Amino acid sequence: MRVMVTGGAGFIGSALCRYLVLERGWEVLNLDKLTYASDLRSLDTIDHLPNYQFIKADIADPLAVAAALHDFGPDAVMHLAAESHVDRSIDGPGAFINTNIVGTYHLLEAVAVYWRGLMPDDRERFRFHHISTDEVYGSLGPDDGLFTEQSPYRPNSPYAASKASSDHLVRAWCHTYGLPVVISNCSNNYGPFQFPEKFIPLMTINALRGKKLPVYGDGHNIRDWLHVDDHARALAMIVEQGRVGETYNVGGRNEARNIDIVRQIFDLVCELAEDVPVTKFDDIVEFVADRPGHDHRYAIDATKIETELGWKATHDIASGLRETVQWYIDNRDWWQSILDHRYDLQRLGQG
Template sequence: MKLLITGGAGFIGSAVIRHIIQTTAASVVNVDKLTYAGNLESLAEVESSSRYAFEHVDICDRSALTAVFDKHQPDAVMHLAAESHVDRSIDGPAAFIETNILGTYTLLEAARSYWGQLQGERKAAFRFHHISTDEVFGDLDDEHGFFTETTAYAPSSPYSASKASSDHLVRAWHRTYGLPTLVTNCSNNYGPYHFPEKLIPLMILNALDGKKLPVYGKGHQIRDWLYVEDHARALWQVVTEGQVGETYNIGGHNEKQNIEVVKSICALLEELRPEKPQGVKRYQDLITYVTDRPGHDLRYAIDADKIERELGWVPEETFESGLRKTVQWFLANQEWCQHVRDGSYQGERLGVTK
């Protein structure tokens, strides 16, 4: 089996590629534009595999996408390429509209054209798997409720609105053209190789530098946390076993307030890195409350019963075990972190083809 994976140099995409190359016999074609969040160093473990290939392509470029499909003849598409940072979407929504909506449209059309030329079993087996987010649902008013696969969409930010749009496009291409699609909506991911602008890696690295740990509002926003390697396993199961036309929610069963997450990181660092930066007595003393984000959703929570019931997937990591692994990884991989922070990882973008 050969999979075309868009956004494979990103946080979740690279985890999916590592999982596939290291635990299955499938081949992967990584299609990535290499924006600021694309880091080929996250694929160092698998880049020498004969089953891995990289194509430096923007999903908005139809002719380049067509050439990739023609060259590699994939059996399935896993679409992860997206602009994904809420704060960036508030400051500059245009890139989110272009990549998440127009890029998804362009990829759908390239995939539809390619799929239409397939014959027999290859055509019947082809899949287009679109990976999305729980943020398309907005937030939950009921403190005991959960997002299900049929929850109405109510996005709050330019980011989540653009992802909602892309979800609708994928479902429309299935309904109108018969393209064999699958959609997954996941909760907040965390784990190794997480880009440092996101909450957990930002808190870890700021604490190690003795910098402030900025928490929006009072930190009472609740998120369901999903360890990225658990997510990668789920995505593989969906693309290989999922029912065409279906949607699957993927959650970690780990609801935590943001302030709980930050305090847990501080406690782990007290244990694992007791030697603190000069002037810091306790990591927790670095917590600073800042003005809340505009339109900030209060609570997300995923009902992941369907994927467990139909595909047998359950997360292997608890939040406690996953967070410990995450902190340990960042402590052990300071070179990767430094390359991201000083921008030198971007040098990997030039002249990389395979």
């Protein structure tokens, strides 16, 4: 397949590009705006290969997107470009509205024009795959079961609301204009190359540096954790085999309380790293004021993708966390260059 991936320099997008290029041998065009959390270093293993291309462009720029579609001629577009950090959406929702909603609208318009211009057989094969989040479903109580593809949308944060809006736009372009779409909603991702502001890398890096491990509220909020490599496999299967107009929930079946994940990370850092500054958990954990509107629990029922497409997560949280923590220990310069802004300067051509 020839696939255009939007947001392919982000955390999930780069894992997807690596998987499609290296494991599936597909031709990939990565279209990314290169915002603060993008990192081209995560693509070093493929950037020299003939079946991978990169173009710097904004999904909200219709002319740039149209030109990329025309020149590359994809069989599918996999849309991951988005602002994604909940805390940032609370402090500044405007960027989330502009990228996640308005940007998705412009992308849909450009893709629809491209799709209509294809030959009949190519038009039949084409897919637009929109990658979204379980946060659109809102919050679960302890005894509320799992999110399914039929769960009602109840987004609570500006980020979740912007993603829910984009999901609805994609469905509308399918039902109104006939654009062949598939949608997937995933649980919390983790793994190598995740930006340091996110939960697991933040706790790992802080433990390595002897800084406080800030935990919202009492730490009893629950998340379902999905290794990014498992997610990349799922996305490839969905775009290749998923039924048009359908939604597929992708989860790791790894529910855990935030405080328990923090403790596991701290224990792994103490075990795997040398010269850890603080070796007693109670001396480094810090409970902080809860985030506004903090959802209590996310948990995905992945039965549909498991039974219909044959996908299953291969990482449990214990082995996945160990592998991830080890990666951050072994790649200190990667995250240190972000923390001290050296990578920003390199990316901007200033150092």
